[in-house]
Amino acid sequence: MGALRGRRNDWLAGLAAGCDRLVHPAVAGAERARQGRLLGVLLAGPFVASAAVAQGAWPVWGAAGVLAMLCAMFGASWLVALLVAARGHAREAGALALAGGALAAGTIVALSGGAGAPAAVLLAAVPLEAWWVWRSRRAAAVAAVAAAGAALAFTQFAGLGDAAAASPWQWISPALYGATLALRFLPGEAAAARAGVKGAVLPEASLDAVVARIGRTGEAESVSAQAASLLGVEPELLLGSGLFERIHVGDRVAFLCAAAGARDEGRPARCDIRIRMPAGGAGETSFYRPFEAELVAAEAGAVAAIIRDGRAKAELVEKLARAVEEVDAGEIAKGRFLATVSHELRTPLNAIIGFSDMLLHREISGDLAPKQAEQVGLIRDAGNHLLSVVNAILDVSKIEAGSYRIAVEPFDLKPAVELCCAMLEPQAAERGVTLTAKLPHGLGQVLGDRRAVQQILINLLSNAIKFTPGGGQVSVNAACGDGMVRILVNDTGIGIGDEDLNRLGRPFVQVQNDYTRQFQGAGLGLSLVKGLVKLHGGSMSIESAPGLGTTVTVGLPAAAAEGGAAAPDEDGETGNCETGERYGVALRKIA
Numbered sequence: 001m002g003a004l005r006g007r008r009n010d011w012l013a014g015l016a017a018g019c020d021r022l023v024h025p026a027v028a029g030a031e032r033a034r035q036g037r038l039l040g041v042l043l044a045g046p047f048v049a050s051a052a053v054a055q056g057a058w059p060v061w062g063a064a065g066v067l068a069m070l071c072a073m074f075g076a077s078w079l080v081a082l083l084v085a086a087r088g089h090a091r092e093a094g095a096l097a098l099a100g101g102a103l104a105a106g107t108i109v110a111l112s113g114g115a116g117a118p119a120a121v122l123l124a125a126v127p128l129e130a131w132w133v134w135r136s137r138r139a140a141a142v143a144a145v146a147a148a149g150a151a152l153a154f155t156q157f158a159g160l161g162d163a164a165a166a167s168p169w170q171w172i173s174p175a176l177y178g179a180t181l182a183l184r185f186l187p188g189e190a191a192a193a194r195a196g197v198k199g200a201v202l203p204e205a206s207l208d209a210v211v212a213r214i215g216r217t218g219e220a221e222s223v224s225a226q227a228a229s230l231l232g233v234e235p236e237l238l239l240g241s242g243l244f245e246r247i248h249v250g251d252r253v254a255f256l257c258a259a260a261g262a263r264d265e266g267r268p269a270r271c272d273i274r275i276r277m278p279a280g281g282a283g284e285t286s287f288y289r290p291f292e293a294e295l296v297a298a299e300a301g302a303v304a305a306i307i308r309d310g311r312a313k314a315e316l317v318e319k320l321a322r323a324v325e326e327v328d329a330g331e332i333a334k335g336r337f338l339a340t341v342s343h344e345l346r347t348p349l350n351a352i353i354g355f356s357d358m359l360l361h362r363e364i365s366g367d368l369a370p371k372q373a374e375q376v377g378l379i380r381d382a383g384n385h386l387l388s389v390v391n392a393i394l395d396v397s398k399i400e401a402g403s404y405r406i407a408v409e410p411f412d413l414k415p416a417v418e419l420c421c422a423m424l425e426p427q428a429a430e431r432g433v434t435l436t437a438k439l440p441h442g443l444g445q446v447l448g449d450r451r452a453v454q455q456i457l458i459n460l461l462s463n464a465i466k467f468t469p470g471g472g473q474v475s476v477n478a479a480c481g482d483g484m485v486r487i488l489v490n491d492t493g494i495g496i497g498d499e500d501l502n503r504l505g506r507p508f509v510q511v512q513n514d515y516t517r518q519f520q521g522a523g524l525g526l527s528l529v530k531g532l533v534k535l536h537g538g539s540m541s542i543e544s545a546p547g548l549g550t551t552v553t554v555g556l557p558a559a560a561a562e563g564g565a566a567a568p569d570e571d572g573e574t575g576n577c578e579t580g581e582r583y584g585v586a587l588r589k590i591a
């Protein structure tokens with residue numbers, strides 16, 4: 001039953017919206033509703049009366065007479081409807097409709113056999129429809145007198161209804177008319193729907209937006225006065241399908257889907273639409289302007305659409321699109337630049353370093369003067385430094401671009417740590433720094449790329465040695481727990497201030513102080529370490545304090561997630577090295 005009532009309400013709402021669409025755009029308020037009802041009666045009335053006309057006129061005038069009477073009835077009724085829709089004035093048209101209706105009802109009653117025939121019910125239709133259209137007892141009384149007079153006048157013609165025979169088919173027209181009365185006058189959801197359409201009140205004046213009420217059929221039932229200023233169109237021209245027809249074809253589906261979602265789900269829905277603006281002066285053609293539409297459910301299955309100017313949002317979206325395009329272009333340019341750097345710098349650098357090594361070998365180039373040997377050594381050292389910077393730049397760029405590939409496999413950490421310490425031992429000895437590695441027994445395997453992990457260790461140890469004064473210490477420790485192997489690199493170096501910790505790990509960023517200015521560097525070491533750790537799904541943190549030293553902790557996935565605490569090493573230590581608690585500073589995670 002609920003579904004049947006819903007379909008009935010939808011049918012009535014569609015019929016009311018169609019009649020409202022035919023009303024002249026200049027008509028508004030109560031007069032607009034009145035003319036809409038009049039148009040509905042003029043358009044539908046001939047269909048209700050056609051069965052009675054056919055049954056009453058056939059015995060008297062035959063098929064030709066029936067056809068002529070039907071054409072006259074339909075033509076006159078629809079002509080009056082056309083006059084109402086075209087002129088927007090219902091006074092004269094209403095009088096014509098009243099006279100024509102009384103004349104038609106009287107003729108049908110006379111042809112059907114007089115006041116005792118079933119068609120006599122149609123005499124009551126004239127005053128009822130007059131009251132329905134004008135909501136006036138006076139109009140109903142005038143219509144009743146006119147219909148009765150017409151019926152009496154036509155029944156005076158001798159033999160006009162003598163040929164009419166009593167038949168159940170004569171009840172077709174009265175039954176049809178009774179059905180229209182039931183649809184319009186019975187209490188229920190239809191009355192609630194009409195009340196909702198008629199009495200919907202929206203805070204239109206308080207909004208800098210167009211407020212439109214969209215019915216179940218998708219047509220606008222009301223549009224606020226702001227349409228004149230925001231859309232450049234009078235509200236009356238947007239009623240019916242006027243608003244929908246001005247929406248860009250590409251946005252209509254999104255608008256209807258948002259309206260259906262707001263009505264069915266009861267939640268506000270939003271969409272961006274483009275609405276056609278009217279043509280301006282000086283030969284300017286019509287154009288589309290962006291708007292934002294917010295739709296909320298209203299009474300009787302309707303939807304309230306709040307339409308705001310969307311030019312600001314559209315400009316931001318356009319700027320964002322341009323920015324993304326510029327970033328993409330910059331990434332392409334950076335890739336081309338790095339490819340050039342890789343080819344144009346590394347190739348001659350390899351030659352410089354190779355020939356420098358050859359010159360320093362006495363067996364190949366002979367003896368060099370001490371000054372010459374020193375200068376060739378400086379050339380080799382500078383070439384190696386520049387090559388390491390170029391390689392670091394390329395590695396960081398690959399990581400940022402997501403093109404750095406790692407081969408993950410289980411491996412023992414201890415040999416990798418010992419190899420890195422052996423490689424950097426000469427550098428530590430040259431600076432007078434003690435380099436030690438204390439890894440516990442039973443540490444377990446690390447799940448990662450051996451070469452990348454060694455690169456992480458080399459960068460961390462190189463930084464620790466570089467920024468630790470002579471007589472200091474650098475140590476490597478490790479611990480296993482919670483499915484992670486944590487590598488800790490400690491030093492007793494210069495330390496890092498609290499204000500500088502947050503900047504570490506960014507490309508080309510170095511902490512500047514009197515001590516760090518003594519050393520070369522591009523600020524890529526920690527950035528590369530951070531990227532490699534992230535590729536492994538690990539973590540990285542730094543604890544430091546000026547003058548006390550630094551601890552860098554790198555967590556990498558363990559090959560066996562169930563690995564417990566590490567066993568003590570030969571010194572009775574478990575590999576849990578000192579943390580930032582000795583520095584009295586908070587942990588700073590940078591990866």
